[in-house]
Amino acid sequence: xxxxxxxxxxxxxxxxxxxxxxxxxxxxxxxxxxxxxxxxxxxxxxxxxxxxxxxxxxxxxxxxxxxxxxxxxxxxxxxxxxxxxxxxxxxxxxxxxxxxxxxxxxxxxxxxxxxxxxxxxxxxxxxxxxxxxxxxxxxxxxxxxxxxxxxxxxxxxxxxxxxxxxxxxxxxxxxxxxxxxxxxxxxxxxxxxxxxxxxxxxxxxxxxxxxxxxxxxxxxxxxxxxxxxxxxxxxxxxxxxxxxxxxxxxxxxxxxxx
Numbered sequence: 001x002x003x004x005x006x007x008x009x010x011x012x013x014x015x016x017x018x019x020x021x022x023x024x025x026x027x028x029x030x031x032x033x034x035x036x037x038x039x040x041x042x043x044x045x046x047x048x049x050x051x052x053x054x055x056x057x058x059x060x061x062x063x064x065x066x067x068x069x070x071x072x073x074x075x076x077x078x079x080x081x082x083x084x085x086x087x088x089x090x091x092x093x094x095x096x097x098x099x100x101x102x103x104x105x106x107x108x109x110x111x112x113x114x115x116x117x118x119x120x121x122x123x124x125x126x127x128x129x130x131x132x133x134x135x136x137x138x139x140x141x142x143x144x145x146x147x148x149x150x151x152x153x154x155x156x157x158x159x160x161x162x163x164x165x166x167x168x169x170x171x172x173x174x175x176x177x178x179x180x181x182x183x184x185x186x187x188x189x190x191x192x193x194x195x196x197x198x199x200x201x202x203x204x205x206x207x208x209x210x211x212x213x214x215x216x217x218x219x220x221x222x223x224x225x226x227x228x229x230x231x232x233x234x235x236x237x238x239x240x241x242x243x244x245x246x247x248x249x250x251x252x253x254x255x256x257x258x
Contacts, residue, residue, distance in 0.1 A: 047094035047164045051077040052084045052102060053124065062097075065153055072160065081108055082253065085198075088112055088119070095164055097122045097156075099149060100129040106141025107235075107252055111193055113142030120163050124149035124156070125174060135170075135177040147171045193234055198252075200227040205244045205253050 049066050053059050059077040066074040075091040078084055081102050088096065096112065100123050103109055109121045122145030123129075123138050135146065145163035147155055148171060155171065163169035170178060193201065196217075203213045210224045217224070228240065237243035247253040 046071040046073055047120075047160070048073045048075045048091065049095050049097070049160060050075045050087060050091055050093035051097045052079075052081065052087070052108075053077065053097070053099040054079045054102060055099075058099075062153075062156070065157070066160075069157060072157075084108055085111065085252075088116065092116075093119070095120045095122060095145075095160055097124055097160070098143075100125045100134065100138070104129065104134070106138050106143065107247070109138065109141040109143050111198065111252060114193070115195060120144055120167065122147065122159055122163055122169070125171075126150075130174065130177070132177040132179075135174060136181050139178060139181055145169045146174045148173060193231060193252075197227050197231050197234070200224060201231055201243065201247055202253065204228070204231075204240055205247065 049072055051059055051062055053062075056079065059079065063074050063077060066072045075093050076087060078087045084098075085108075096119060098108065098121060103123075109123075113119055113121060121143045123143045125134070125146050126149050129135075130148070138146065144167060145159050146169070147159035151171065159169050159171065199217065200213055203216055208216065210221050210228070214221045214224045231237070231243050232239070235243050235246050237246055244253065
């Protein structure tokens with residue numbers, strides 16, 4: 001016996017190597033378990049896994065691997081940040097993997113973890129983000145797992161399993177980049193938007209002024225002003241227009257969002 005180390009599913013020299021074999025029956029887009037199970041809460045028999053990644057091949061491959069890994073439960077995936085929030089609300093995963101190219105500044109991680117402290121966010125780190133600056137910013141945003149996206153599937157599975165068990169996992173090749181990280185110092189005033197602040201931000205992006213936002217949400221104008229101030233502070237934005245711009249850049253808002 002070789003011990004309890006998670007085996008590599010694909011040989012390093014295989015054609016797919018660090019990518020994944022593509023099961024022909026899998027769907028692309030937002031992949032999820034049946035709707036009857038969605039939103040059912042945390043999973044007592046093992047962690048529920050979800051993924052935010054722009055590449056259909058990667059999403060389908062990881063789905064297939066997780067489904068055949070004992071103790072892990074595949075919940076669903078999306079290739080777009082503007083559906084990531086809804087995916088999380090609907091499936092309530094225990095572990096959410098996010099491609100670093102989709103959330104380079106950690107805004108999505110901050111939003112999700114701020115509203116769901118039990119959620120473990122794992123960053124699939126692209127080569128350009130293998131820097132101390134990115135790693136520390138991601139940790140400050142609430143990411144608690146990191147693994148190279150180009151790594152072999154066994155490494156990704158190890159990040160999921162150990163991250164869920166230990167609430168923190170940094171791949172050995174990335175751990176040195178976090179040296180000296182201090183959460184309070186790095187995070188500063190950065191905090192997640194509340195659900196209401198997120199709604200206000202969406203309405204601002206739609207072109208509504210404070211009074212119109214207040215009417216839409218059935219709150220006072222003063223309450224809206226308070227929410228706007230909090231949004232500007234948390235996103236470190238100069239004004240409303242800058243806040244909307246930052247939100248679009250981070251993928252928190254999309255022109256396709258309903």
